[in-house]
Amino acid sequence: MLECSGSNLFMKPLHIRLSLLFGFLALFPFISNTQAATSIDISSTQDIIKPVIDSADSVEVNKNILFDGSRSIEDKSVTNIRFLWDFGDNTVDSGVEIAHTYEEPGEYNVTLSIQYAGQTQQVQKSVFVFKQAQSILITQDYEKSDFEKLISNLKQKSISARIITLSESLSQDDQSFIEKSTFIFSTAKPADLVTSKYPTLLKNKTLVIISDDNLTTLERLSKNSFASIGAEKILLTNIEALMPQEAETMSVAEATNLTELNGILTTRKIAFVQVETQERIGITNFMLAITNYLRRNGVPDITLFLLLSIPIIATIITFFRQFVGIATLGIYTPMVFTLTFLIIGGIIGSSTFIVIAGVSIILRQIMNKIRLMYVPKMAMILIGTTLAVIGLFVASAFFNVRAFIEVDIFPLILLLTMGERFISLQLERGMRAASFLFLETIIVALIIYLLLEWQRVNIVAYPEIILLMIPLNFFIGQWTGLRLSELLRFRDLLDTAEQQESEE
Numbered sequence: 073m074l075e076c077s078g079s080n081l082f083m084k085p086l087h088i089r090l091s092l093l094f095g096f097l098a099l100f101p102f103i104s105n106t107q108a109a110t111s112i113d114i115s116s117t118q119d120i121i122k123p124v125i126d127s128a129d130s131v132e133v134n135k136n137i138l139f140d141g142s143r144s145i146e147d148k149s150v151t152n153i154r155f156l157w158d159f160g161d162n163t164v165d166s167g168v169e170i171a172h173t174y175e176e177p178g179e180y181n182v183t184l185s186i187q188y189a190g191q192t193q194q195v196q197k198s199v200f201v202f203k204q205a206q207s208i209l210i211t212q213d214y215e216k217s218d219f220e221k222l223i224s225n226l227k228q229k230s231i232s233a234r235i236i237t238l239s240e241s242l243s244q245d246d247q248s249f250i251e252k253s254t255f256i257f258s259t260a261k262p263a264d265l266v267t268s269k270y271p272t273l274l275k276n277k278t279l280v281i282i283s284d285d286n287l288t289t290l291e292r293l294s295k296n297s298f299a300s301i302g303a304e305k306i307l308l309t310n311i312e313a314l315m316p317q318e319a320e321t322m323s324v325a326e327a328t329n330l331t332e333l334n335g336i337l338t339t340r341k342i343a344f345v346q347v348e349t350q351e352r353i354g355i356t357n358f359m360l361a362i363t364n365y366l367r368r369n370g371v372p373d374i375t376l377f378l379l380l381s382i383p384i385i386a387t388i389i390t391f392f393r394q395f396v397g398i399a400t401l402g403i404y405t406p407m408v409f410t411l412t413f414l415i416i417g418g419i420i421g422s423s424t425f426i427v428i429a430g431v432s433i434i435l436r437q438i439m440n441k442i443r444l445m446y447v448p449k450m451a452m453i454l455i456g457t458t459l460a461v462i463g464l465f466v467a468s469a470f471f472n473v474r475a476f477i478e479v480d481i482f483p484l485i486l487l488l489t490m491g492e493r494f495i496s497l498q499l500e501r502g503m504r505a506a507s508f509l510f511l512e513t514i515i516v517a518l519i520i521y522l523l524l525e526w527q528r529v530n531i532v533a534y535p536e537i538i539l540l541m542i543p544l545n546f547f548i549g550q551w552t553g554l555r556l557s558e559l560l561r562f563r564d565l566l567d568t569a570e571q572q573e574s575e576e
Contacts, residue, residue: 120147123195125184130200130232132252136171137199141184144195154187160199174201177230202232206325207250208314209236209258209265222315226325233325238264247273254328255280257314262293262301263532266367271302278330279303282314285529287345293533295351296360300368305330309344313337359535373532378411380531381524383541385410387548388520394548397557400513405493409517410524412483418521420476421483422514424464428491429510431460433503436495450492457491 124143131137141155157165159172160180174180178201185194206226208219216235226233234249236242238260242250250256250273257280258265265279279301283290287308294306313324313336321340327333337344353361363376385407392398400406413421435456439449461484468476498506524531531537 120150121145121153121186121188121193123184123186123193125182125195125197127182127197127199129198130202131174132205132232133174133177133201133203133230136173138169138171139182139184140169141186142168144184144186150188152188156185156187158183158185174199177201177203200227200232201230202227203230204232204328205249205253206231206233207236207253207256208233208325209238209256209260211238211260211264214259219315222323222325225319225323229326231326242273253277255325255333256303257282257325259283259311261285261529261532262290262297262306263364263367263373266297266300266364271300274301274303276304278305278307278333280307280309280314280324280333282309282311284310287343289529289533291345291347292351292357293360294347295349296357297364298347298350300364306347307333307344308347309337309342313340313342313344316340356536359539360533363532363535374415376535377528377532378414380535380538381411381414382407383538384524384531385520387541387544388523389516390545390548392516394551395555397555398512398516399509400516401493401497401509405490406513406517406520408486408490409514410520412486413517413521414524415483416479417475418518420479421487422518424461424476424484425487425490425514427460427464428457428487429494431457432491432495433498436498450495453495454488454492457488461488 121144124141126140126143128137139157139159141157144155145153155166155168157167157170157172159165159174159182161174161176163172165172180199180201182197182199183194184196185192210216210219216237219233219235223233223235234246236246236250238258256274256277259282261283262281265274281290281294290308294301294308298306307330309324316323322336324333324336327336334344334346351357363380366376367373386403389400389403389406393400409421409425415421416424432453435453439452442449444452464476467473494506494510497509500506501509
């Protein structure tokens with residue numbers, strides 16, 4: 073039959089035989105490619121398959137978690153691949169994407185095995201299954217590393233704790249974690265939580281504010297901020313309640329409900345205050361209601377604090393001048409120094425001005441030898457002091473002094489203008505008088521700065537205090553007696569006069 077078929081083929085007309093030949097040549101590449109596809113080089117599977125597990129790092133017990141292995145295959149056209157999953161809890165499954173539920177808390181090693189072309193490649197990932205979650209909101213006063221020991225201890229007790237920095241934007245995952253947390257712990261002041269992004273997340277939650285400040289002050293802040301914060305309850309306590317010194321001591325982060333949390337605090341004899349209602353707005357707290365309204369609309373706390381500080385600064389300066397007798401450069405200059413110190417710090421602010429004043433004195437001595445008009449001369453001195461400040465930045469960068477590198481430019485500009493004021497006063501009164509007057513001004517500014525830093529929380533908590541500055545200034549303005557410095561200066565004379573009166 074084969075011979076017959078072959079002879080019949082050769083007996084076909086020439087044009088038919090040529091057509092069959094060309095048809096076979098046209099189909100040859102497809103035939104060869106098909107054969108090549110079935111013959112796979114096993115050594116190349118490493119380039120085709122790179123096992124990857126995409127999933128959350130943690131999940132609540134009895135909640136679904138999705139495991140995805142689709143990124144393991146770079147060439148999506150490759151088929152005949154098996155995805156085998158071992159979830160570490162004596163259960164297995166197969167598929168590219170698998171939803172799984174853990175019924176017991178603990179740490180589980182999930183293994184993905186991919187089988188292809190007779191080879192198996194594996195990858196593992198650890199998943200933490202927790203029985204409850206706790207969110208801890210921190211300010212810049214703390215680092216996430218400060219809570220490593222607490223997180224480790226809670227993890228051993230099947231509790232997942234997440235540290236969220238308030239200054240950072242909240243991711244969708246962070247928001248989801250906060251929503252499923254049993255409690256929200258926060259090292260921030262109540263005022264820091266009066267923003268537009270937290271009330272929704274804190275709704276129906278108990279907020280535990282951790283602070284070493286006076287609980288009475290915090291209670292007032294919390295009551296006046298209660299509606300703006302949005303929590304169902306606010307509990308105030310100290311840092312020891314959250315992070316006990318001894319490992320065997322129970323942390324409030326281990327509590328599963330509010331009753332248990334109160335029990336832990338009572339047993340450990342730690343002071344706490346619970347706030348549940350908004351304080352009614354009246355004559356004693358309407359200023360705090362105004363500042364909270366401004367916070368909700370985006371006015372920074374530092375701006376509010378500086379504004380509230382201005383009446384207090386002016387009153388203290390008046391007291392030093394009228395009662396103590398310390399001569400300052402009016403009210404404006406010591407106020408500028410104080411506000412600058414509040415922004416960048418007293419040590420950095422005063423040190424920077426000393427450098428600016430010193431450079432100004434040297435440059436003025438040089439400029440006196442050059443015939444220039446006053447304004448161009450002052451411009452040259454200002455240029456020189458600016459270069460000196462740039463030099464301070466260079467030195468700070470070289471020695472990694474972050475406190476100076478990160479200062480705002482506006483306070484430095486104010487200090488530069490104070491350099492011009494110093495030169496003007498030097499021309500008017502001489503070097504000694506100008507230096508002594510500026511020294512007194514800086515000392516008064518530093519004293520006020522320390523007082524305001526010490527009472528920063530109370531100033532924010534009781535903004536109504538600025539209204540008391542009005543009657544205080546009125547009383548100071550009525551004083552016509554001797555100042556404290558005059559009493560000390562004329563002490564001998566006053567003693568003599570009193571002795572003569574007694575003799576008479």
